[in-house]
Amino acid sequence: MAVLVGRRALIQAFRVHTADRDSACRIAAATACTRQYVLSGKATTRGYSSDSKDDLRVRYLDGEDSGIVVVGINRPKAKNAISKNLVKMMFDTLEDIKKNNKVRSVIICSLVPGIFCAGADLKERVKMHQSEVGPFVSKARALITELCNLPVPTIAAIDGAALGGGLEMALACDIRISSNNAKMGLVETKLAIIPGAGGTQRLPRVISVSLAKELIFAARVVDGTEACRLGLVNHSVEQNESGDAAYLRALELSREINPQGPIAVRMAKLAINQGIEVDLSTGLAIEEACYSQVIPTKDRLEGLAAFKEKRRPHFKGE
Structure with missing residues (x-):
């Protein structure tokens, strides 16, 4: 039990001390609001900050977890609502992730207990001139499309409420994992609008057209257990005392993906994403084209050699 508690504390401490690579020292010092955890006899501070520069914290893991990127949303006072600044960050x-060939998977999570993302920042929205609303929604939609189009696997770790744009962000990820008590819904019709960042298109593709219509028309919110039954999330896990059960399960899944051939995984994602939008014959042609990309790779030869020698392959993404 002591080992388990220590591991949770370590993970929790890691999550909140995530930092942009260019500003690690600055973020580590941010302590506008704090919680404390005991780790190896020392107090570890979980830091919150109202500084807009800390709205997003990014951590490139190392060691055995090298290749995993954790993107943590950190707007505690705004329930992680999507603002202009968050969209930009x-x-x-x-863009940084796309340029980095060493990245093998991305976890999108929250650093704020009990919330994944509450959707658009309505407090900011109400201050916008009507002429600003359209361009902002367009940029938010473009952001979520960029997330969907990342070449590597993406996992949304939903440890709290994911509403409106927050759920649309999660829908753009390849895999969704939620805690059993998380709340999810596209609730825009309550505000006399509709989902504007892909929700009307991605939700029907994830569950079914009729179920998506029901949830969107009624602005219904479901918990993690129901979301799993509907197929909205891949896994629903029982929440733990630290409030990060979905994140921990997402990390386990990233560790399953990590050892596989990175070029093969990228090509598999491309083949699936492109193929699902076309007829079977065209989809098979897309698969063939993607398969042809892995044949000349060094990783493919390494995989064959490792199989022959009965050892673990060491893929380099080459």
């Missing part, structure tokens, strides 16, 4: 982060 996420665009920059996704």
